[in-house]
Amino acid sequence: MPRPIILGVVGDSAAGKTTLTRGLVRVLGEENVTHVCTDDYHRFDRKQRAERNLTPLHPDCNYVDVIAQHLGHLRAGEPILKPIYTHSDGTFGAPVYVKPARFTVVEGLLGYHTEAMRQVYDVRVFLSPPEELRRAWKVRRDCSRRGYTTDQVLAELDRREADSEAFIRPQERYADIVVRYLPSGDRDQEHLDAELVLRSSLRHPDLSGLVDGDAGITLSERSDEVILRVSGSVEPETAAEIEEAIWERMHFASHLRSERLGEFTIGTDLHRSESLAVIQVLILYHLITAKASLALGGDGTRAPSGIPEAVHT
């Protein structure tokens, strides 16, 4: 069996990692995706962090060497015994035995922190919503699903800011794809403007014939990257054309096509975002072509010269 394809989805707390990956998993099939959260590799439980005044965002608070080791095993198709951190009570549980499936999604705060970690991914995505938006998302999630008060969440965000700046946001430079939602102004969440930074470390599909500024999709280039902007007011038909063009380039996987990309929930309400759907289908493109490359005896689609070589400082 060929090695699994590894997708990294890195970003700060409540940056939208789970929302993004949920749609991918739905398309690829639960049984074909192994999900690993690097936050399970905390070195200290919640009580110990409080005593040491450390945030979970600090590398010293995580077994970053063991994360790299375990990701290496998964990439080699080998099982790991993965630790478990329980968000509800902030303690560790019995580890679980994890075997890599055809695709492995690695989600977390510090996934690109060391070079050893960065080497394992076939596709590296970084989520970079504006702080205003992320704070609102975190308040909503932590109050509704993790039982905190608004004041507690806002205080925690302030306490984490220095580590976010020092350790989380700098990882953006290592991504193949950066997803930025732009400040929403008076727009609702189904209609956020999104900006996708597509770096040359991966060979992205050429979308230049498809963009249509009037219809809300533009493309621009700067040095080593292409920027695809999807307006929050894009017509569903225009977004669908882009998605269609990308699916066309992976027609050998047409059995995976799904109308359900772009879906997300607020509470229990189902919503749909056109820009989220475009982002998801583009990531799927990279996962599926990397998988096809392996099946044909290649080793994925990462451009050898395109691996970001930024020195870890």
Next chain:
Amino acid sequence: MPRPIILGVVGDSAAGKTTLTRGLVRVLGEENVTHVCTDDYHRFDRKQRAERNLTPLHPDCNYVDVIAQHLGHLRAGEPILKPIYTHSDGTFGAPVYVKPARFTVVEGLLGYHTEAMRQVYDVRVFLSPPEELRRAWKVRRDCSRRGYTTDQVLAELDRREADSEAFIRPQERYADIVVRYLPSGDRDQEHLDAELVLRSSLRHPDLSGLVDGDAGITLSERSDEVILRVSGSVEPETAAEIEEAIWERMHFASHLRSERLGEFTIGTDLHRSESLAVIQVLILYHLITAKASLALGGDGTRAPSGIPEAVHT
């Protein structure tokens, strides 16, 4: 830093593994020895094993692949995140971060079960007391330190017998050194007859000039192994001569010499066994010469042609 030297001590429950290694750790220094127990890698907790009617001796009840993976990391000098099984309540705790020290002692039930595991050891010891003796040891330990009744321990021994025969005892064939205590008759534990099987997979010190049947130490050869018998009634002076001769061959490590080899406790009472001291100094010889080999750019002292190649059946 050169890789650590790995000692395996394998044998059934209560075969004397901890008693044997405790003296070695005392000589080598706590700070120089990492201790790993493969029983921490149980797949099921006590309740789950009861539901499935599995004993902890069965390979299906243990993550044998992860044991091999972790031992490989330790041998390469790399840290692991080791699971924790708590004997007192039969559940799993938070894993611990373990870095290999200069020497790593791996103790447990199934340490030689797969070829991948067997490859990691510099020295492989198997403890094979007669069942009569082991049952008595297990009753004493589990009643005094683990809170069971005699009837419970005897019933558990019966329940485990099939797995002991199928999975534990067959591992003896992979050992470089087999330690057999002989049925004690009316002898007390300080004066058990011991038989050491020294296989040619390691180069053992030549003791032929030192043995003295009249004084209670004999040497015999059969096919690929040498058998050293130390009578329970051996004179302390005779045992000391053997130990002296072995220490002489590792005079570069004379700063480690200790009078305390051979000590063991029953409850809180300290006892001494001459045969245990001889066994311990012989194992030390192999650990120390393997370490010296690495320091000189070699790769240990295992005879390349001497690796037991028995097929795993």
